[in-house]
Amino acid sequence: MSTKINEVKSLFEAPEPYLKRRRFNINIRAETVQYFLRNRDFTRILDVGCGDGSASIPLLAAQKSLTLLDLSQNMLAIAQSKVPPGLSKNVQAINQDFLNANLQPGTFDLIICLGLLAHVDSPKDVIGKIAQLLRPNGLVIIQSTDSGGFLTRLGVSYRRILEAFGRMKYRYTLTTTNQVVQMFAACGLELSEIYRYSLPSLPAIDRIFSQRALYNYVRLAYGPAQNNYNTWPGKECIYLFAPTSRPPSPHEFAPTASAIRD
Numbered sequence: 001m002s003t004k005i006n007e008v009k010s011l012f013e014a015p016e017p018y019l020k021r022r023r024f025n026i027n028i029r030a031e032t033v034q035y036f037l038r039n040r041d042f043t044r045i046l047d048v049g050c051g052d053g054s055a056s057i058p059l060l061a062a063q064k065s066l067t068l069l070d071l072s073q074n075m076l077a078i079a080q081s082k083v084p085p086g087l088s089k090n091v092q093a094i095n096q097d098f099l100n101a102n103l104q105p106g107t108f109d110l111i112i113c114l115g116l117l118a119h120v121d122s123p124k125d126v127i128g129k130i131a132q133l134l135r136p137n138g139l140v141i142i143q144s145t146d147s148g149g150f151l152t153r154l155g156v157s158y159r160r161i162l163e164a165f166g167r168m169k170y171r172y173t174l175t176t177t178n179q180v181v182q183m184f185a186a187c188g189l190e191l192s193e194i195y196r197y198s199l200p201s202l203p204a205i206d207r208i209f210s211q212r213a214l215y216n217y218v219r220l221a222y223g224p225a226q227n228n229y230n231t232w233p234g235k236e237c238i239y240l241f242a243p244t245s246r247p248p249s250p251h252e253f254a255p256t257a258s259a260i261r262d
């Protein structure tokens, strides 16, 4: 394993700080996934970097299967503990680095990948493998932090200072929205929906305000996925990608140039 993967694994082998301090954001991600899938059919789901499974486990049903994949054994154990007992036979758990996992190409009709791209060396390889694992007409819901724009550059500078003082275990991999869109386009997938928002990013803000207050702030400032406003300062992006050949349905949001700006 590369050094970065070791560092990522060791960070998330202690899942509680992430799950406790980011609960409001985990809930926002899970609700966005639910909204993006409102009119969609899917049966075989893969959740890459599943964390505690909050985004994918609620999608499970008797006729669906779910593969939970995470580098962190402890994170995966938490996710497995949340699977309703009657559905556990529909769930497979894989404790491996995604790029090294031996998965059958063309298997899944929904792949979810939230909060992973910043922690891998090559987002392009991850996106390439996701595309390879999709069935024809398969969908991808993926999150990344848009590293373009003033606000993100401020955040990145703050992280670089922390890195210089040894406070960060590894360097986040940066991607812009345009890069993500282009990488998927190269795999034959196009942007179908996007939810853009920013996290309140002052240091230790989650120690001052409750998770409910942080959740309410995001919803007040940016709206829910069905009515996303103030997108211009939003650097957290949750995307739905679908095959390029699929004609958009009348209900779907056609992304504007500003929605996919850098």
Ligand SMILES: C[S@@+](CC[C@H](N)C(=O)[O-])C[C@H]1O[C@@H](n2cnc3c(N)ncnc32)[C@H](O)[C@@H]1O
Residues within 6 Å of the ligand: 005, 008, 009, 012, 026, 029, 048, 049, 050, 051, 052, 053, 055, 069, 070, 071, 072, 075, 096, 097, 098, 099, 113, 114, 115, 116, 119, 120
């Ligand atoms: C920021 S958390 C996001 C968890 C969850 N998807 C969510 O949105 O709350 C990133 C997760 O990805 C996992 N992860 C990071 N790198 C990975 C890799 N190369 N392969 C598989 N899982 C990985 C971590 O262990 C961690 O659980």
